[in-house]
Amino acid sequence: MRLSGQGLTCVRGGREVFSGLDFEAASGDVVAVVGRNGSGKTSLLRLIAGLLIPAGGRIVLDGGDAEMTLPEQCHYLGHRDALKPALSVAENLSFWADFLGGERCGAAESLATVGLDHATDLPAAFLSAGQRRRLSLARLLTVRRPVWLLDEPTNALDVAGQDLFGGLMRDHLARGGLIIAATHTALGIAARELRIGGMA
């Protein structure tokens, strides 16, 4: 499987964020998107996720599921955790598992993996920032999708959480997945750098 973009141009609010951007990632690759604030790291991820429409260029996924569009094969982990404070940890996760559908593994195991199995009945409102992030990671584990788009994934995670996350990424790559992550800090895994918006 190979994900590539050619000549991507992104315009937001009448301002050109980046133009003529090329990238390429194959199964088992990690691409770390780096650049200063406002250089368009998040915009690139949202272009791939289909949440922004490119002003130019195109994004192609070769070797994916022909019946599904690219966004349907992506997991997008953004700044916001897509959690409902009124619902419990288990309810939040099972909603996304039911809504996103497709191949999945057990919600209970995913919660155990990210270390939230003791809090399944706790409303998400009472989770700390790090625990919220762990719960979002459980979504990525429960619903299997080949492409992970991660925006500052290690934010709010403690050292143990970052180690755990590194392990999860390695498992994902071993299953033939690929990862594109926008980040300021080291991901804890060997990654190819994609620098956008000139030198930092």
Place this chain on the structure above:
Amino acid sequence: MTALAALIRRDIRIALRVGGGALIGVLFFLTVVVLMPFAVGPDLALLSRLGPAILWLGALLASLLTLDRLFMADHEDGSLDLITMSRTPLELACAAKALAHWLAAGLPLIVATPVLGLLLNLDMAATGAVALTLLAGTPALTFTGMIGAALAVTLHRGGLLMAVLVLPLSIPVLIFGVAASQAAITGPLSFGAPFSILCALSLVSLIVGPFAAAASLKHGLD
């Protein structure tokens, strides 16, 4: 199907929990209707003549009250991004959300109507007529209101803008809802004609609403 059922179940669950909008809407409806007799005075004949209109206005305002959060909450916590990316067509997801909102916030208003009818000196038949018109008409309020809720997300303005956008669209529903209730209570017009138009308005909005809302959300991708 599982995806839509999950979405409906989740939205109803949130609405019924602490901080959800369902109970607030009913309380607001109750407050508006209870205030009316104090403003109008103790003339029972006048109250029963105004009754259907008061109930309809109360229901309209109460259903608007919680509608602006329909997409805003999902937008703020990032859920809307995932819903947009998913396999489920956005139109169907919008329809599911509106249906959940109607079940959680619209249906309780109709259940509360017989109690409030007592306060407005409406007899059993009149209360039944108003409840029936509300049952036929409130889906139209929710599904046209959804368009305003989607625009509020696109334009990053909530609350008041949405009321200004949606209230004019609700005028036909209000006219035929109150007309049908009045026809059932006092005549001389037949109940059937305005009631059929009310049902037609609901059916049209069931189709137009989800498409318009989804178009607005897609246009506002950012």
